[in-house]
Amino acid sequence: MFNRRQLLKSASAAALLSAGRVYGQTQPEKKPKFLIVIGATGGCSLIDSFLAIRRSEAGRAAPTLNCFPDEQVKSIDGTEIRAVDSSGDSVGAIGASYTAIQSEFVRKRKNDLMIVTQTGTSVNHTIAQKRALTGNEAWNGRTLQEAVAAEYGAGFALPNVNMAGDGYIQHGTDRSLPSWALNEPVANALLWPLSLDGVRGLKDVPAGERLALARRIRDEKLEPKSIFQRKFQKSEALGLWRRQRMSQQQLEVLDLITKLNIQADSPATPLGQYGLAESPDGARVREVFPRFLTDALEAQAALAFLLIKNRISVTVTIAPSFSVVLDVPAREVVNPPLAFDFSHNAHRAAQAIMWARLLNLADRLIGLLESEEYEDGESFWDRSMIYFATEFGRSKQRPRDAEEFSSAHDLNNGVAIVSPLANGNKILGGVDPATGLTYGYDPEDPRGVPRPGTEMQEKLVYAGILHALGVDTSGSALPDARALRRNV
Amino acid sequence: MFRELCLLAIASATIVSCSNTPNATSGSPDAGVTPPIEATKASLRFKRNERIREDFSQALALAPDELCNELGAYSCTDTVHTIALGGVEPYVLGVREPLEETTSTAPIAVDRVALSGCTKRVARDLADPQSAVIFRASLGDAGARREAIVRLYERALQRSPSESELAHLEELYDAAAGDWAVLSCYAVLTSVEALFY
Numbered sequence: 001m002f003n004r005r006q007l008l009k010s011a012s013a014a015a016l017l018s019a020g021r022v023y024g025q026t027q028p029e030k031k032p033k034f035l036i037v038i039g040a041t042g043g044c045s046l047i048d049s050f051l052a053i054r055r056s057e058a059g060r061a062a063p064t065l066n067c068f069p070d071e072q073v074k075s076i077d078g079t080e081i082r083a084v085d086s087s088g089d090s091v092g093a094i095g096a097s098y099t100a101i102q103s104e105f106v107r108k109r110k111n112d113l114m115i116v117t118q119t120g121t122s123v124n125h126t127i128a129q130k131r132a133l134t135g136n137e138a139w140n141g142r143t144l145q146e147a148v149a150a151e152y153g154a155g156f157a158l159p160n161v162n163m164a165g166d167g168y169i170q171h172g173t174d175r176s177l178p179s180w181a182l183n184e185p186v187a188n189a190l191l192w193p194l195s196l197d198g199v200r201g202l203k204d205v206p207a208g209e210r211l212a213l214a215r216r217i218r219d220e221k222l223e224p225k226s227i228f229q230r231k232f233q234k235s236e237a238l239g240l241w242r243r244q245r246m247s248q249q250q251l252e253v254l255d256l257i258t259k260l261n262i263q264a265d266s267p268a269t270p271l272g273q274y275g276l277a278e279s280p281d282g283a284r285v286r287e288v289f290p291r292f293l294t295d296a297l298e299a300q301a302a303l304a305f306l307l308i309k310n311r312i313s314v315t316v317t318i319a320p321s322f323s324v325v326l327d328v329p330a331r332e333v334v335n336p337p338l339a340f341d342f343s344h345n346a347h348r349a350a351q352a353i354m355w356a357r358l359l360n361l362a363d364r365l366i367g368l369l370e371s372e373e374y375e376d377g378e379s380f381w382d383r384s385m386i387y388f389a390t391e392f393g394r395s396k397q398r399p400r401d402a403e404e405f406s407s408a409h410d411l412n413n414g415v416a417i418v419s420p421l422a423n424g425n426k427i428l429g430g431v432d433p434a435t436g437l438t439y440g441y442d443p444e445d446p447r448g449v450p451r452p453g454t455e456m457q458e459k460l461v462y463a464g465i466l467h468a469l470g471v472d473t474s475g476s477a478l479p480d481a482r483a484l485r486r487n488v
Numbered sequence: 489m490f491r492e493l494c495l496l497a498i499a500s501a502t503i504v505s506c507s508n509t510p511n512a513t514s515g516s517p518d519a520g521v522t523p524p525i526e527a528t529k530a531s532l533r534f535k536r537n538e539r540i541r542e543d544f545s546q547a548l549a550l551a552p553d554e555l556c557n558e559l560g561a562y563s564c565t566d567t568v569h570t571i572a573l574g575g576v577e578p579y580v581l582g583v584r585e586p587l588e589e590t591t592s593t594a595p596i597a598v599d600r601v602a603l604s605g606c607t608k609r610v611a612r613d614l615a616d617p618q619s620a621v622i623f624r625a626s627l628g629d630a631g632a633r634r635e636a637i638v639r640l641y642e643r644a645l646q647r648s649p650s651e652s653e654l655a656h657l658e659e660l661y662d663a664a665a666g667d668w669a670v671l672s673c674y675a676v677l678t679s680v681e682a683l684f685y
Binding site for chain 2: 126158165166169171179180182184185186187188191192194195196197198199201202203204205206209210211213214215217218221222223225226227228229230231232233234235236237238240241244245247248251252268269270271273274296321322323
């Protein structure tokens with residue numbers, strides 16, 4: 001871990017102290033908890049998964065309500081959380097069949113799985129994505145990830161890494177946060193490690209002490225005396241740049257260009273020719289996420305594990321994009337165009353494929369985190385949480401007896417959270433089988449007492465996540481949301 | 489009377505500001521040079537990927553697509569480090585607006601682009617002195633080094649270096665010798681004056 005002791009021993013310790021990260025720390029380092037946000041891009045619907053309604057339960061509403069043939073809605077022993085296992089001959093106009101299984105995830109992870117109903121406040125993708133991360137500006141506009149990074153990330157090289165896009169990658173608006181708590185964006189998980197060293201991987205360039213000398217002459221002699229520097233010395237942009245430059249050397253020392261490199265040496269990525277190597281965990285993550293080259297989300301998940309395992313980050317965000325991903329030889333739609341939002345064209349297929357995709361991916365990521373010890377027999381997973389953030393749900397109606405149809409955005413929905421720190425094997429709230437609308441719960445009762453006729457605001461999920469992760473929210477006026485955390 | 493006083497005030501302000509305009513040997517508090525007036529707003533912007541690519545390419549007389557390619561194939565400024573360098577990627581990532589602030593990895597990405605480009609420029613100049621753009625003569629000669637730095641500053645920063653800047657980069661030669669040209673080029677291209685406006 002990139003901790004304070006290492007910093008103080010390093011040649012650049014003085015520089016980092018003045019850069020403000022260590023200097024600004026006023027309390028002892030806290031044992032971190034880890035937040036992984038998986039953006040369910042496009043709008044994932046709880047009534048197409050964990051709160052699915054059987055046709056026999058919907059009564060007179062059944063023909064026009066988004067409900068399923070009874071046999072597709074699975075009840076799992078030991079839990080009220082449901083799952084939908086389904087298949088189809090096409091994905092809208094795309095002539096590819098699919099089989100989508102959710103039940104395995106519920107069966108395996110039910111004790112850590114928590115379903116929480118809520119009603120959002122925007123049907124705009126970008127705005128709603130950001131609100132899913134800020135609780136609709138619940139705490140001065142800071143995102144969940146920024147809050148976790150600010151709490152635990154001071155001793156981490158890149159506390160908050162974000163591989164998503166659109167609203168999921170936007171910074172929050174709380175200017176009181178240190179700059180290092182803001183997310184570090186990653187456009188391409190496969191190539192991003194090349195951004196973590198200023199010289200390695202380049203041919204025939206000077207390195208080592210000579211490069212360090214050139215940097216020192218630039219930083220200590222050329223720049224301070226230049227008219228440009230002296231004229232604009234109050235510039236916040238320059239101040240930030242200097243601090244980031246100082247951190248650069250620490251990133252290079254950590255050899256992240258190797259540790260986070262998922263790829264193996266190949267004609268497309270001739271690592272050896274450029275003095276580079278794959279991560280010691282490269283083969284392991286490639287085995288768990290074999291589609292890392294063709295499916296950006298699998299590469300993101302692999303990198304997310306490496307960032308946490310190598311104690312580089314305390315929070316990582318990944319998400320499928322709106323781009324279509326096809327496995328042509330297998331005639332499989334891996335990621336429909338617009339991801340969950342393909343529900344506008346083919347609701348059942350889009351929801352089924354995407355839910356199975358995200359749950360399967362999360363299960364594999366959890367498996368890796370479970371297998372990696374944090375300390376004293378405790379695994380990384382024991383200290384982690386996965387939050388399936390999403391924009392909104394989908395409309396609850398369908399054309400009479402249609403098994404495939406178009407759906408719109410709908411504010412009424414909920415979220416799924418999986419974590420040993422959450423109030424697992426619990427549904428907070430419920431769903432009305434006659435309307436498909438979710439309703440609320442008592443947020444302070446760990447039993448998850450449902451309250452039909454009520455709707456829950458985004459800030460409750462936001463507060464519940466932060467408190468389950470042990471983030472100090474003093475002064476924020478956030479509700480306790482005790483129902484969302486594991487109470488022992 | 490009031491109008492004449494206003495005109496006099498404006499003229500005085502103009503004279504003061506002109507005296508702080510960078511002259512032919514600007515860049516340092518060298519003897520006789522008036523210190524610059526500190527900007528109160530100091531509103532600077534990072535050049536971002538496209539401008540860095542174009543400015544560096546022009547300064548180094550390299551085609552934009554040969555400036556820097558990771559693993560010999562992937563454009564540094566347009567593929568690998570696009571977002572880190574403040575660019576956008578609206579079609580896949582949905583990043584439609586550049587990040588407001590520079591990222592932790594932005595200085596690293598800049599280093600890679602500069603080192604790659606400088607290495608290429610120096611190699612070409614030394615291989616073909618007749619066509620050399622920046623490093624035209626034997627760099628073992630102090631005079632040749634001085635002239636090279638002047639050309640580098642003029643191409644990269646559109647000004648001449650000050651005497652102190654020349655001296656500092658000459659200082660680098662003693663320790664860097666054979667790498668001096670690349671490292672001098674790197675130090676200038678990665679200076680904040682080359683990256684912000």
